[in-house]
Structures are given as C-alpha cells and as structure tokens.
Amino acid sequence: MYVTIPERRRVRPRPNVVIHRDQRWADRLAPVVPPRRTPADAVLDIVGLSRSVDQAAAVIAEACQSGRVRPVDIATALADRPRLRHRRLLRPILTDVAAGSHSLLELRYLRDVERRHGLPTGVRQRAVEGEFTDVFYAGFELVVELDGRFHLVPNRRWRDLDRDNRATLRAEATLRYGWIDITGRPCEAALQVLRVLRRTQPDLKAKPCGPSCPVR
Incomplete structure (x- = not known):
C-alpha cells in the first residue's frame, strides 16, 4: 500500500505500507471526503517510487487501462513535477498508452x-x-x-x-x-x-x- 502524507508529518512505520511525503500535499487532493490524492497524482506518486522505467510504465498502463485515470490527466499533473523520477521518459509512454497500449x-x-x-x-x-x-x-x-x-x-x-x-x-x-x-x-x-x-x-x-x- 502507498500512502502520501504532508512533508512534515510524522507517522509510525507499518508493515507493507510505503510512505511518500509531499511538500505540496494539500494542493494535490481531490475534492472529496475523507481527503485523498487525485488519481493522476496518486499514479505519479507511485511512479516516483518506481526503480525502473519499465516499472513506471507498468504503473501508468495499468492505471489507465482500469479507467480510473486518463493519460491526459497524468500528463497535466506531470507538468507540476519537474523533479519526478523518470520524468523525461514518461511523456512518450503516456502517448503510447493513449494510443491503446494497455500493459x-x-x-x-x-x-x-x-x-x-x-x-x-x-x-x-x-x-x-x-x-x-x-x-x-x-x-x-x-x-x-x-x-x-x-x-x-x-x-x-x-x-x-x-x-x-x-x-x-x-x-x-x-x-x-x-x-x-x-x-x-x-x-x-x-x-x-x-x-x-x-x-x-x-x-x-x-x-x-x-x-x-x-x-x-
């Protein structure tokens, strides 16, 4: 499980939970209760933790194939993340996913x-x-x-x-x-x-x- 929290918040480590801290946590929340990330930002959080480009591509393809998020939404959110891991290689992947590659x-x-x-x-x-x-x-x-x-x-x-x-x-x-x-x-x-x-x-x-x- 992946959980994103405000940058300065402290939580106890839990088994099988990956914690991601974000300085702009409040700006990337969906307008729902309880508060949670927008689907596109949630995908990019996991992409940023991916060790390889293949892992990042798999995350994007599977998320878009599920219908919960669109490639264009991820591309829009990506513009706000200049330091994201694998960022330079993500736009061609998003283009291919938008063209129909689902895995x-x-x-x-x-x-x-x-x-x-x-x-x-x-x-x-x-x-x-x-x-x-x-x-x-x-x-x-x-x-x-x-x-x-x-x-x-x-x-x-x-x-x-x-x-x-x-x-x-x-x-x-x-x-x-x-x-x-x-x-x-x-x-x-x-x-x-x-x-x-x-x-x-x-x-x-x-x-x-x-x-x-x-x-x-």
Missing part, C-alpha cells in the same frame, strides 16, 4: 518489436465481435495477441483458443506472444511478424536493430 508487455512490443525493426504501425485495441485485439495490422489481416500471464486456468486457455479460431474464420492470421518472447527474443518475434506481413506485401521494408538481428 507493459504491449508497450515493450511497440518499442522493441515494431519500432526498432521499422515494421508498420498496428492498430491498438481494435473492437471486433465484442472483444478487442491487442494489435491488428490493417491490410495485412494479421492479429498479434500479447499476454504476460501464465494461464494455468483451463477456461482462460480455451478462451484464447476460441479467439484464435474466430480470427481464422475471419481469414485473419494470429501470432501470440508472452513476456519471455517479447523481452527475451524481440528480433525473432519481429521476423515472424514480418514474414506474415510479406505474404501480402513481398517488398515490405524492415530494418535490423543490430549486427546479429535476423530481420533483413
């Missing part, structure tokens, strides 16, 4: 697979048949599904299979990747995506991200 894995796919290899920009969160596809490459009929969780529950596994089957019935190919695929083997994922895209456009350009990258 850290989706942000990493966008950065490490799509952009670093010069692939076309996919459509995020396309609505189809009452659900949303993570990434859809319009004109190429390719769906990329991203899931960072390990599904040991049969119902979830069967739901994923059903989504893939229905995509096939729409004449769409599906590539599905997990956390290890995108963080550990992004070049191989990019090559697979490129091969499917080139079925429609054989001369589609891409670029290797380094000397050993298999993308050509």
Whole structure:
C-alpha cells in the first residue's frame, strides 16, 4: 500500500505500507471526503517510487487501462513535477498508452518489436465481435495477441483458443506472444511478424536493430 502524507508529518512505520511525503500535499487532493490524492497524482506518486522505467510504465498502463485515470490527466499533473523520477521518459509512454497500449508487455512490443525493426504501425485495441485485439495490422489481416500471464486456468486457455479460431474464420492470421518472447527474443518475434506481413506485401521494408538481428 502507498500512502502520501504532508512533508512534515510524522507517522509510525507499518508493515507493507510505503510512505511518500509531499511538500505540496494539500494542493494535490481531490475534492472529496475523507481527503485523498487525485488519481493522476496518486499514479505519479507511485511512479516516483518506481526503480525502473519499465516499472513506471507498468504503473501508468495499468492505471489507465482500469479507467480510473486518463493519460491526459497524468500528463497535466506531470507538468507540476519537474523533479519526478523518470520524468523525461514518461511523456512518450503516456502517448503510447493513449494510443491503446494497455500493459507493459504491449508497450515493450511497440518499442522493441515494431519500432526498432521499422515494421508498420498496428492498430491498438481494435473492437471486433465484442472483444478487442491487442494489435491488428490493417491490410495485412494479421492479429498479434500479447499476454504476460501464465494461464494455468483451463477456461482462460480455451478462451484464447476460441479467439484464435474466430480470427481464422475471419481469414485473419494470429501470432501470440508472452513476456519471455517479447523481452527475451524481440528480433525473432519481429521476423515472424514480418514474414506474415510479406505474404501480402513481398517488398515490405524492415530494418535490423543490430549486427546479429535476423530481420533483413
């Protein structure tokens, strides 16, 4: 649990409670009783405690995906925090989240697979048949599904299979990747995506991200 208090207030340490002190505590409260932070300021408090940019990105993506706060609200609150940790890198993350990346894995796919290899920009969160596809490459009929969780529950596994089957019935190919695929083997994922895209456009350009990258 994260709790923000006025800078000079003293409280006893409690197990599993992270205390954050703020000199401008009173200026960043929502107009509710009992007093509490605005959603955007609450997110930025946790971002400021995040050890890495990935952790900060995950906090922002999950908060916005929940619907409790919008990227534009976080961006507005960010303008008032010139010394916030990771501040310089947060605006591009907010832009990507606003465009439809709803998790850290989706942000990493966008950065490490799509952009670093010069692939076309996919459509995020396309609505189809009452659900949303993570990434859809319009004109190429390719769906990329991203899931960072390990599904040991049969119902979830069967739901994923059903989504893939229905995509096939729409004449769409599906590539599905997990956390290890995108963080550990992004070049191989990019090559697979490129091969499917080139079925429609054989001369589609891409670029290797380094000397050993298999993308050509």
